[in-house]
Amino acid sequence: MSAFNAIDTDREIEQEEFTPEIEPQATWCPGCGDFGVLKALKGAATELGLDPEEILLVTGIGCSGKLSSYFESYGFHSIHGRSLPVARAAKLANPELTVLAAGGDGDGYGIGGNHFMHTARENHDMTYIVFNNEIFGLTKGQTSPTSPKGHKSKTQPQGSAKDPLRPLSMSLSAGASYVARTAAVNPNQAKEILVEAIQHDGFSHVDFLTQCPTWNKDAKQYVPYIDIQQNDEYDFDVTERREAAEAMYETESALWEGKVLTGRYYQEDGRRTYHEEKMQQDSMPESPIAEQYFDDDHEWKRSYDLLDAHR
Amino acid sequence: MTENELIWRIAGGSGDGIDSTSQNFTKALMRAGLHVFTHRHYPSRIRGGHTYVEVRARGEPVQSRGDGYNFLLSLGDSFARNPQDDAYYGTEEVKPLTENLEDLNEGGIVVYDSGLLDEEDLPEDFDERAEANDWHVYPLDLRSIAKEHGREVMRNTAGVGATAALLDIDLRYFKELMAESMPEDVYETNVDVLEDAHGRVAEMDHDHDVSVPTGDHETEQVLLSASNAITYGALDEGCRFIAGYPMTPWTEVFTLMSQHLPEFGGVAEQVEDEIAAASLALGASHAGVKSMSGSSGGGFALMSEPLGLAEITETPVVLVEAARAGPSTGMPTKPEQGDLEHVLYTSQGDSNRVVFAPGNVAEAYEQTRKAFELAYDYHIPAIVMYDQKLSGELRNVDTDFFDREPNPDPGATLTEDELSEAAHHASGKFQRYQHDTPAGASPRSIPGQRGGRFLASGNEHTPEGHISEDPDNRVAQMNRRMEKLDSIEQDLAENASHQSRRGDEDATYGIMTFGSQQGTVEEAAEEIEAFLESVDECLVVEMNASAQFKGLVQRELGRFGPRMSSLLKYNGNPFEPAEIVEGFEATINGTEFERPTARFQPAAGD
Incomplete structure (x- = not known):
């Protein structure tokens, strides 16, 4: 018998179960794109019939990091840039959990960039939502890794001399097996994409454009947007890596020109997730390690049986 | 000293198999009934560079490497570079001989491989020094003996054969050990080399006084390092997750855990950096698995951030800090205890953690188990601090010591x-x-x-x-x-304080130390006992330059500053008992401490 009975429960889930009564109202600024992420996530979790207690949501630091305060589930509000290493280890400890990680563009593409690359490469079965507002919001408007070249801020008074990084292309080359971009202003698409991302077996990365009306006033509100799956001009096969790479490149460049392209960019099916890979090579047990501690019949090996090498 | 102990040093190039040869030699002596202790010295280089291992054996338990040594087996450095004058690393070919002469005790034995070293390569004053110190020198063409039967690398075996002949050790133990670890054809060739070298040396004149003591173990013994013991303590306490990034000397525990965890039903992860490593340990622990991570100085610095997170989120975790000489990259393969304050206080806000500093193999096992127990009972990070001295030291322990039940209890966790x-x-x-x-x-x-x-x-x-x-x-x-x-x-x-106190309850003088220096201090204390008079003084012995342990004691107790002198060593090598004896004499008599290897710092106020 499992010690974790919230997992795979068979009951009707209401969307309001994902609203914490302790903190039902988010403290984001009026008009902030982050509300869109929260709503889309609640909608997706409800549609998937997930129990709040079978989800672990690990967040970083920043406005986006507060997602775990406003979404009712097991939550871990970690440190700046480190949500992914916390999240992926939790998944290895108990692969039956639904593991989500979230943070901002500074969190995921800047300070946590190394973890992003490696978590994508390893293809952990989890979903990573990046709130991309092309700015540092919580620290009041500094230039971020995705801010356009020339972007002026208090810390870049002459304007950023750096080209913004390309999050979708980076994700693809790092090894993510599902890559999409959506926008807070497009709630239906956002929810659908999150449903797909959570269902996807492997590392799914959603670059979520979240307008910042307070600190990024000169940035576009990400309207109008184009859904590339709904537009004949952008006909490509999301399962073809080369075609995906080209579409991503075009999408990233277009955003700097003020044109907002969103949709699914890459989906690789049939690739083993990281824990499946480890199980395949016998370097991880088939049943969740976390269960062992609650299982009275589990046989615990001891070091005494390893002493032959020392005699 | 020569009647009751053997200190055998095998020297060669890094990568010449010095480590494995010394390990088998140590096991052979242990099986013969002796108490053993090894000290490993190696450079931070990939190939080549002078390395040695010292094996000390007595009939009684051994606590330290001892003072000097009495048998040198110098195998030559087969990776020696830069033979010309003024080369950066000096004349490497002769280093396994010349670098070791300083510490060789009077009356000691020198066996060197004349197949690698010609007589004209020897230092000019070699014969003179040998005579002055009554050294007994045996040039042997070990390389040729090895090549005659097998391959050149077997000169290590030839060296062991020669040692056995000079010290009258039964070859049976070596043969047994080789049979256990080698395929049959390799084994047979090695036995030929061993016996041939033994036979040739047995025929020579033996006029030295070095001998192997005798001993007898009441129960079966096993040979382990503190890295083994930390690993076994963690496994027995139900640790089933480790994440890490390689760094000397932490790599040892990380490697051992990574090798054992899959068969123990756990997971080991090598990850992108140490921030990730500690964060993964927190993630796995949060999700219900007893977890650990660790590193050495520089990598541990990266863990400061997740360490603070563990404190405030009250996520149980055990971290190992395998200290080395710092700051920064420092001296990667050398022991030092300069990370004490780093380990105690690094991270944001008020430090909220438990730190253990085991002093030997048995303590490393016990304290690692206790670290997990406290971490999971109290939801607090627990750190086990050790260093290259303890990871490189092999000691014999009763096999029965490890015969105990595992404890997978997840601590203060609800069903x-x-x-x-x-x-x-x-x-x-x-x-x-x-x-x-x-x-x-x-x-x-x-x-x-x-x-x-x-x-x-x-x-x-x-x-x-x-x-x-x-x-x-x-x-x-x-x-x-x-x-x-x-x-x-x-x-x-x-329960158990995990502090060890030795000696008289009413002693007037004290020596205080922590971690890896414990055994050496204990041995020195035995020598000092006869020397005491009635003054209230304490010598604090530690391997760092700023007296961190003394500072910690003063800080926590708020007094005793005027009673504590310090003996500080930070040249990359662990203490020898004689240094501590001299430091103690300086404390008591006010005599000058004259050794260049360590620094004496007299007591001052609080």
Whole structure:
């Protein structure tokens, strides 16, 4: 018998179960794109019939990091840039959990960039939502890794001399097996994409454009947007890596020109997730390690049986 | 000394198999009934560079490497570079001989491989020094003996054969060990080399006084390092997850855990950096698996951030800090205890952790187990600090010592049944961080459990984990977290303190040390005993330049500054007992401490 009975429960889930009564109202600024992420996530979790207690949501630091305060589930509000290493280890400890990680563009593409690359490469079965507002919001408007070249801020008074990084292309080359971009202003698409991302077996990365009306006033509100799956001009096969790479490149460049392209960019099916890979090579047990501690019949090996090498 | 102990040093190039040869030699002596202790010296280089291992054997338990040594087997450095004058690393070919002469005791034996070293390569004053110190020199063409039967690398075996002949050790133990580790054809060739070298040397004149002591073990013995012991302590305490990034000397524990965890039903992860490594350990522990990580100085610095997160989220975790000489990259393969303050205080806010510094193999096992127990009972990070001295030291321990039950208990963790009875917010959120709990630790739930949802946050938080800057809540949470240290202190006082005190209850003089220097100090204390007079003095012995351990004692006790002198060593090599004896004499007599290898710092005020 499992010690974790919230997992795979068979009951009707209401969307309001994902609203914490302790903190039902988010403290984001009026008009902030982050509300869109929260709503889309609640909608997706409800549609998937997930129990709040079978989800672990690990967040970083920043406005986006507060997602775990406003979404009712097991939550871990970690440190700046480190949500992914916390999240992926939790998944290895108990692969039956639904593991989500979230943070901002500074969190995921800047300070946590190394973890992003490696978590994508390893293809952990989890979903990573990046709130991309092309700015540092919580620290009041500094230039971020995705801010356009020339972007002026208090810390870049002459304007950023750096080209913004390309999050979708980076994700693809790092090894993510599902890559999409959506926008807070497009709630239906956002929810659908999150449903797909959570269902996807492997590392799914959603670059979520979240307008910042307070600190990024000169940035576009990400309207109008184009859904590339709904537009004949952008006909490509999301399962073809080369075609995906080209579409991503075009999408990233277009955003700097003020044109907002969103949709699914890459989906690789049939690739083993990281824990499946480890199980395949016998370097991880088939049943969740976390269960062992609650299982009275589990046989615990001891070091005494390893002493032959020392005699 | 020569009647009751052997200190055998095997020297060669890094990569010449010195380590494995010395290990078998040590095991052979252990099987022959002796107590053994090894000291490993190696450079931070990939191939080549002078390396040695010292093996000390006595009929009685051995606590340290001893003073000097009495048998040198110099095998030559087969990777020697830069033979020309003024080369950066000097004349490497002769280093396995010349670099070792300084410490060789009077009356000692030198066996060197004349197949690698010609007589004209020897230092000019070699014969003179040998005569002055009554050294007994045996040039042997070990390389040719090896090549005659097998391959050149077997010259190590030839060296062991020659040693056995000079010291009259039964070859049976070596043959047994080779048979256990080698394929049959390799074994047979090695036996030929061993016997041939033995036979040739047995025929020579033996006019030296070095001998192997005799001994007898009452129970079966095993040979381990502290790295083995930390690994076994962790496994026996139910640790099933490790994440790490390679760094000397931490790599040893990381490697051993990575090799054993799959067969123990756990997972080992090598990850992108040490911030990730510690964060993964937190993630796995949060999700219900007893977890650990660790590193050495530089990597441990990266762990400061997740360490603070573990303290405030009260996520249990055990970290190993395998110290080396710093700062920065420092001397990667050399021991030092300069990371003490780093380990005690690094990270944000008030430090809230337990640090263990085991002094030998047995303590490394016990204290690692205790570290896990405290971490999971009190939801606090526990750190096991050790260094290259302990990781490179092999010692014999009773096999029975390890014959005990594993403890997979997850500590203060609730089951779903218990959760249904536990305190919740009206909204159904579990109160993971209650203000008042008897021992300081508020029991936790694990993600996936019905009725256990809560938020863990690096921000100060309410009982449910939601962010709060309310002053009363802040003080209540801080107080509860800090109270854990009092509970742990009481726990340790009532059960095992893990402090060792040796000697007379009413002693007037004291020597205080921590971690890896313990055995050496103990041995020195035995020699000092006869020397005491009535003055209240204490010598604090530690391997760093700024007297950190003495500072810690003064800080915590608020007095005794005028009574504590310091003996500080930071040249990359561990203490020898004689240095401590001299430091002690300086404390008592006010004599000058004249050794260049360490620094004496007289007592001052508080």
